[in-house]
Amino acid sequence: MSFFESLANSIEETIIAVDRNNKIIFVNRSGEELIRAHSKGVIGIDLASVFNKAPTMLPLVKKAVRELRPISGYNTFINIQEETRFDFTISPLIENDEVEGAVLVLRKTHDLPGRIDDQFDSLMYLLSSVAHEIKNPLAGIRGGAQLLRGKADRTDSRHLDVIIRETERLDKVVKSYLFTGRKPVFNEINIHELIEEALNVLEPELKVLKTSLVRSYDPSLPPIKGDEGKLLQALINIIKNAMEAMKKGGTLEIRTKPAYEYMVEKEKKVKRRFVLASFRDNGAGIAEGDLGKVFMPFFTRKKSGSGLGLAISSKIIRDHSGLIKIRSSKKRGTSVDIYLPFAG
Numbered sequence: 001m002s003f004f005e006s007l008a009n010s011i012e013e014t015i016i017a018v019d020r021n022n023k024i025i026f027v028n029r030s031g032e033e034l035i036r037a038h039s040k041g042v043i044g045i046d047l048a049s050v051f052n053k054a055p056t057m058l059p060l061v062k063k064a065v066r067e068l069r070p071i072s073g074y075n076t077f078i079n080i081q082e083e084t085r086f087d088f089t090i091s092p093l094i095e096n097d098e099v100e101g102a103v104l105v106l107r108k109t110h111d112l113p114g115r116i117d118d119q120f121d122s123l124m125y126l127l128s129s130v131a132h133e134i135k136n137p138l139a140g141i142r143g144g145a146q147l148l149r150g151k152a153d154r155t156d157s158r159h160l161d162v163i164i165r166e167t168e169r170l171d172k173v174v175k176s177y178l179f180t181g182r183k184p185v186f187n188e189i190n191i192h193e194l195i196e197e198a199l200n201v202l203e204p205e206l207k208v209l210k211t212s213l214v215r216s217y218d219p220s221l222p223p224i225k226g227d228e229g230k231l232l233q234a235l236i237n238i239i240k241n242a243m244e245a246m247k248k249g250g251t252l253e254i255r256t257k258p259a260y261e262y263m264v265e266k267e268k269k270v271k272r273r274f275v276l277a278s279f280r281d282n283g284a285g286i287a288e289g290d291l292g293k294v295f296m297p298f299f300t301r302k303k304s305g306s307g308l309g310l311a312i313s314s315k316i317i318r319d320h321s322g323l324i325k326i327r328s329s330k331k332r333g334t335s336v337d338i339y340l341p342f343a344g
Contacts, residue, residue, distance in 0.1 A: 005028075008026075008028040008029075009028050009029040009030075011028070011030070012030055012107070013030060013105050013106060013107045014027075014028065014030045014031040014034050014104075014105070014106040014107070015027070015028040015030070015031060015103065015104070015105055016031050016047070016050070016103070016104040016106075017093060017101060017102070017103045017104075018047050018061065018093075018101045018102050018103075018104075019100060019101040020065070020099070020100060020101050022046055022047045022048065022058070022061065022101075023044055023045065023046060023047070024042050024043055024044065024045055024046075024047060024050070025043065025044075025101065026039070026043075027039045027042055027043070034080055034106070035050060035080060047061065050080060051078070051080065057078065057104075060073075060090055061090055061102050061104070064090040064091060064092055064102055065092050065099055065101070065102050068092050068099065069092070069260070070089055070090065070091040070092075070260075071089070071090045071260060072087070072088065072089045072090075072260065073086075073087065073088050074087050074109075074323055076088065078106070084108055085108070085109040086106045086107060086108055086109055087106070087107045087109055088104065088105065088106045088107070089104075089105045090102055090103070090104050090105075091103050091105075134170075138167055138170055138171055139171070141163070141167050142163075142164055142167040142168065142171070145160045145163040145164045145167070146160075146164060148160055149161070149164070183319075184226065184227035184230050184316075184319050184320065185227050186225050186226060186227060187225070187226070187227070187228065188223040188224070188225055188343045189223055189224050189225070189226050189228055189231065189343075190223055191221060191223075191224050191256060191275055191277060191340070192217050192219075192221075192256065194228065194231055194232060194235060195217075195235060195254060195256075195277065197232060198232055198235040198236045198239055199213070199239065201232075201236055202236060202239055202240060202243070205240070205243060206243065209243050209244070209246065209247070209249065210248075210249030210250075211242075211243050211246060211249065211250060211251075211252055212249075212250070212251045212252070213251075213252055213254065214251055214252070214253045214254070215254050215255075216253070216254070216255040216256070217254075217255075217256050218256050218257045218258070221256060221257075221258065221275050221342075222342050222343065223342070223343045224275055224340045224341065224342055224343055225320075225341065225342070225343035226320045226340065227316075227320070230316045230319070230320075231316065231320065231340075233312070233313075233316065234312070234313035234316040234317060234338075235313075237309035237310065237312060237313045238279055238310070238313055238336050238338070239252070239279060240309070241309060241310065241336075242279055242280075242281035242283065242334065242336070243281075245281050245283030245284050245285075245333075245334060246281055246282065246283035246284075247283075247284075250281060250282045250283055250333075251281070251282055252279065252280070252281050253278070253279075253280040253281075254277070254278070254279055254280075255277070255278045255280075256275060256276065256277050256278075257275075257276055258273065258274070258275060258276070259273070259274040259275065259276040259339055272321070272341050272342075273341065273342050274322070274323075274339040274340060274341055274342065275339070275340050275341075275342060276337060276338070276339055277337070277338045277340070278335060278336070278337050278338075279335070279336045279337075279338075280333060280334070280335040280336075281333050281334055282332075282333040283333055283334065284330070284331060285328045285329050285330040285331055285332050285333055285334055286326070286328035286329075286330070286334055287330055288329070288330075291326065291328060294310050294326060295310050295311055295314040295324070295326075296311060317338060317339075317340070320340055320341070321341050322338065322339050322340040322341060323338075323339040324336065324337070324338050324339070325337045325339075
């Protein structure tokens with residue numbers, strides 16, 4: 001057995017390679033388990049026989065070879081022996097500068113997002129309930145402090161100013177939890193106008209933190225469908241995280257374009273296309289061991305952070321049938337990619 005075969009057989013993803021005629025030339029051990037056949041029994045057969053109940057896959061293989069680029073899909077139902085959800089990537093197989101076929105890599109998608117959503121919904125229900133109970137007493141404290149300030153001397157007035165300022169800050173936090181708990185209301189939205197609105201909200205902090213902006217917007221993008229207030233909250237959280245990662249100043253690159261990836265809706269059997277909005281900073285980066293935790297509620301490495309910003313943003317994006325991905329390395333910065341479906 002060659003080193004390549006040993007390597008391919010050691011990973012849990014399914015790897016299937018085909019030649020230019022879509023005949024299978026390699027299947028790793030995980031692929032054998034998925035197809036339920038030994039590689040010797042499938043080498044040389046047409047890929048169509050494996051994906052005979054998943055007709056959308058074959059055109060994607062041809063498209064990847066024809067356009068010489070990888071094509072990816074996420075959380076897609078594919079029927080191989082039984083219907084299962086997969087993340088997949090199809091890449092052209094190139095040898096000696098010639099296209100010799102394609103390589104398919106498939107990874108089963110477990111139902112973790114659904115469980116996370118249920119847990120997060122329960123958490124936000126609890127936080128919303130607590131926020132609702134705090135809201136009215138907080139207003140009373142602020143009102144009382146404002147009345148007392150008019151009668152207080154200079155020293156007491158300063159203390160009362162602190163009380164008023166802190167109650168106003170807590171009021172914003174409480175309102176954000178109440179807002180997060182409600183269901184999204186969908187309308188057509190211009191993604192660029194939404195990003196600019198988030199940048200306007202954060203403009204004072206951008207100046208204080210000396211953050212430079214580089215924008216690269218695709219003006220041809222059609223509108224997306226979403227809840228403007230909720231998506232604005234998600235974008236503010238993501239941009240703010242990027243700014244805070246560049247403590248000594250830095251550059252935030254914001255790019256938009258149509259995503260190469262798309263999803264086939266099972267019920268309607270139509271392709272759902274996405275806009276890709278990328279936010280890249282050149283800050284401190286995230287340790288590899290923390291990358292899998294950044295979207296978990298209350299996980300944070302910041303001394304003053306709540307650990308809810310990215311968790312809330314991720315939930316908002318998922319509620320919009322979108323996807324959020326993060327790539328990072330220490331001292332090289334972080335990229336956050338948001339996929340949101342086009343309207344229509």
